[in-house]
Amino acid sequence: MFKPSTKTAVTTAAAIAFVAAAALPHAAFAADVLRIGAPLALTGGLADEGKKQEAVWQLWLDKLNAAGGVKVGDKTMKVEIIKYDYQTDGKRAGQLAEKLITDDKVDFLTAPFGSGHTKIIAAVTERYQVPLLACVASSESVYDQSFKYLFGTLAPNSGMTDAMAALYKEKLPTLKKVAIYGRDDVFPKSMATSMATSAKAAGIEVVYNELYAVGTMDHSAAISAIKSTGADWIYMTGYTQDLILGRKQLNDLGVKAPIVTMVTGPAYREFTDGLGDLADGVTSSTWWHHATAYTGAAGVWPSTEAFYKDFTAAFKSDPDYVHASCAAAADVLVNAVQKAGGTDKAKVRDALEATDMLTFYGPIKFGPNHMNLGRDMPIIQVQGKDIKVLYPASIANAEMKLIK
Amino acid sequence: MDLLQILVNGIVLGALYACIAVGFSLVWGVLNVINMLHGSFIILGGYLTFFAWFHLGVDPILALPAVALLLYALGYALQYLFINKVVTSPVLTTLTLTFGLDMILYNLMTVYFTATPRRVTLDMGSADILGVVMPMDRVLGMGLAFFLTGLLYLVMRGSTIGRAIVAVRMDRQAAALMGIRVNNIYAITFGIGALMAGAAGAVFAMVFPVTTNLTGTFLGKAFVICVIGGLGSVPGALVGGIALGVIESFAGFLIGPQHAITLGFVLMLVLLVVKPTGLIGVKGYE
Numbered sequence: 001m002f003k004p005s006t007k008t009a010v011t012t013a014a015a016i017a018f019v020a021a022a023a024l025p026h027a028a029f030a031a032d033v034l035r036i037g038a039p040l041a042l043t044g045g046l047a048d049e050g051k052k053q054e055a056v057w058q059l060w061l062d063k064l065n066a067a068g069g070v071k072v073g074d075k076t077m078k079v080e081i082i083k084y085d086y087q088t089d090g091k092r093a094g095q096l097a098e099k100l101i102t103d104d105k106v107d108f109l110t111a112p113f114g115s116g117h118t119k120i121i122a123a124v125t126e127r128y129q130v131p132l133l134a135c136v137a138s139s140e141s142v143y144d145q146s147f148k149y150l151f152g153t154l155a156p157n158s159g160m161t162d163a164m165a166a167l168y169k170e171k172l173p174t175l176k177k178v179a180i181y182g183r184d185d186v187f188p189k190s191m192a193t194s195m196a197t198s199a200k201a202a203g204i205e206v207v208y209n210e211l212y213a214v215g216t217m218d219h220s221a222a223i224s225a226i227k228s229t230g231a232d233w234i235y236m237t238g239y240t241q242d243l244i245l246g247r248k249q250l251n252d253l254g255v256k257a258p259i260v261t262m263v264t265g266p267a268y269r270e271f272t273d274g275l276g277d278l279a280d281g282v283t284s285s286t287w288w289h290h291a292t293a294y295t296g297a298a299g300v301w302p303s304t305e306a307f308y309k310d311f312t313a314a315f316k317s318d319p320d321y322v323h324a325s326c327a328a329a330a331d332v333l334v335n336a337v338q339k340a341g342g343t344d345k346a347k348v349r350d351a352l353e354a355t356d357m358l359t360f361y362g363p364i365k366f367g368p369n370h371m372n373l374g375r376d377m378p379i380i381q382v383q384g385k386d387i388k389v390l391y392p393a394s395i396a397n398a399e400m401k402l403i404k
Numbered sequence: 405m406d407l408l409q410i411l412v413n414g415i416v417l418g419a420l421y422a423c424i425a426v427g428f429s430l431v432w433g434v435l436n437v438i439n440m441l442h443g444s445f446i447i448l449g450g451y452l453t454f455f456a457w458f459h460l461g462v463d464p465i466l467a468l469p470a471v472a473l474l475l476y477a478l479g480y481a482l483q484y485l486f487i488n489k490v491v492t493s494p495v496l497t498t499l500t501l502t503f504g505l506d507m508i509l510y511n512l513m514t515v516y517f518t519a520t521p522r523r524v525t526l527d528m529g530s531a532d533i534l535g536v537v538m539p540m541d542r543v544l545g546m547g548l549a550f551f552l553t554g555l556l557y558l559v560m561r562g563s564t565i566g567r568a569i570v571a572v573r574m575d576r577q578a579a580a581l582m583g584i585r586v587n588n589i590y591a592i593t594f595g596i597g598a599l600m601a602g603a604a605g606a607v608f609a610m611v612f613p614v615t616t617n618l619t620g621t622f623l624g625k626a627f628v629i630c631v632i633g634g635l636g637s638v639p640g641a642l643v644g645g646i647a648l649g650v651i652e653s654f655a656g657f658l659i660g661p662q663h664a665i666t667l668g669f670v671l672m673l674v675l676l677v678v679k680p681t682g683l684i685g686v687k688g689y690e
Contacts, residue, residue: 253537274521
């Protein structure tokens with residue numbers, strides 16, 4: 001039978017002491033690091049959007065850590081983002097969210113692009129009671145499930161459609177008929193539904209209101225039907241490739257409407273690049289545009305201009321709402337950690353609920369369903385090669401032009 | 405007049421669909437390989453055409469032969485190096501292999517080209533004949549689709565390579581005994597399938613936005629068209645494509661665009677039950 005000798009006991013004790021001593025500074029270091037988990041679509045169909053999130057968070061992180069980190073009480077914490085590629089596969093997104101929480105022991109999570117995938121991850125974070133910041137999910141159906149740990153920096157879709165119907169009615173008093181054509185998918189469908197309600201409320205007749213299936217490669221049948229209605233406003237929702245094709249086919253089939261709105265086409269540079277001159281005159285609504293000019297903001301960037309300057313210097317292109325909303329979401333999270341005085345998940349959740357701050361992206365205050373409360377979201381129009389802001393008046397830089 | 409417009413829309417769209425399916429049908433019919441790479445081949449053809457136009461100013465029509473030949477070389481190499489190793493295995497094996505190769509190609513394109521939709525913005529306008537509007541780029545696409553499928557038909561009928569392909573399709577062992585290098589014919593067939601996909605991609609770069617998001621959609625269409633038209637025949641792809649285009653067009657107009665695609669799949673299911681060879685397919689390849 002094995003009997004430990006004195007020598008063995010001393011060696012074992014020394015080893016334990018050594019391991020414990022080595023672990024001490026690590027434990028102290030780990031407590032001073034704020035770990036954020038990010039499941040991202042870096043490959044697959046939503047890779048472009050996922051990469052936007054990845055890029056802007058890296059920019060945010062570099063700036064934050066270069067300034068020393070986050071002051072929380074009397075200590076300074078570094079921030080670390082742990083990301084995984086879920087390959088645009090919703091099921092995998094859920095699995096990776098779980099891995100981030102249980103294996104990587106992240107303090108908080110951020111959601112990937114889109115309402116559908118955000119919904120999947122929210123179900124996981126709710127189960128583990130981990131705060132989740134969603135920066136690119138705007139469908140109210142994601143937020144109406146009474147999730148306590150989910151917060152979104154985009155405002156509800158309905159805020160966009162009411163203002164748009166009112167503005168167009170004012171700019172084109174003869175506006176009577178709108179044709180609504182949306183992709184049968186979470187966000188585009190929700191926008192199309194919301195627009196139909198807003199148009200009716202504004203006294204505009206909805207003469208065509210149809211959805212197209214995901215995977216539709218051709219819109220000629222629907223556009224022929226829209227043409228026969230004589231609509232003077234065409235409102236189409238979908239992803240950029242649908243909208244490029246839709247706008248081209250409207251032109252090919254000779255549809256002449258003075259107002260063409262595509263949500264959220266012109267918010268993305270690839271829309272105007274893919275259409276060339278055909279993009280001219282197309283209007284849209286978006287949650288943010290760099291023409292907005294907020295100053296005195298809390299967070300990494302003190303103003304919209306400062307963010308724009310850093311972003312364009314780093315990426316040689318204009319930021320869109322995905323970049324801005326996601327960077328602001330990270331600011332909101334850090335602000336909540338500071339308010340909570342640490343990374344305790346329940347305290348941070350409470351601090352998030354009480355958030356009322358101005359970021360470079362705009363004011364952030366969460367409503368009862370934890371979506372950012374509606375504010376005047378920009379209505380934009382492609383005019384020549386530029387994107388002009390038509391609404392709200394406080395930041396408008398052009399008059400709306402009708403398509404001839 | 406509306407219905408005539410819908411019919412014309414459907415025929416023009418159907419010709420483009422035929423362009424998608426003809427290479428896929430050939431590979432499936434001859435090699436018994438369900439080529440999961442086909443959608444990515446089309447998009448790769450589209451990207452090459454777009455970049456040639458965007459960076460070098462090459463007209464898509466002029467780029468088409470070069471793009472098609474590049475895709476032929478890629479298809480030939482893939483078949484020769486990889487797929488030939490398992491080509492006589494059950495269809496699930498080759499399907500899995502091409503699925504894996506597709507994941508690699510798809511993600512390489514997404515990483516290097518990004519999934520950003522791109523389009524050759526050479527808008528050619530539309531022709532208005534008696535109130536029926538026809539976009540010229542689609543008419544051109546339709547012309548090319550007819551030309552390419554016609555050319556393939558003639559090659560299959562009249563050339564030595566074409567006859568060898570048909571011989572291998574009919575009886576692999578007998579063809580080998582007659583001195584046909586079967587593995588080489590397989591690689592040529594797969595290369596021709598890729599060539600047709602590349603040519604379709606070059607045409608599509610003018611009509612549709614090019615993005616990796618569409619690879620699955622193209623593949624799905626090719627599958628449905630082959631089942632509707634019938635495997636193993638070039639005219640089958642043409643008939644299947646036009647039938648699907650016209651059905652989707654009328655369904656989109658009459659019952660709404662939400663259900664147009666579903667109707668295509670319903671037709672496919674009905675044909676599988678009542679006429680598994682498809683509308684003009686060859687018996688034995690269903």
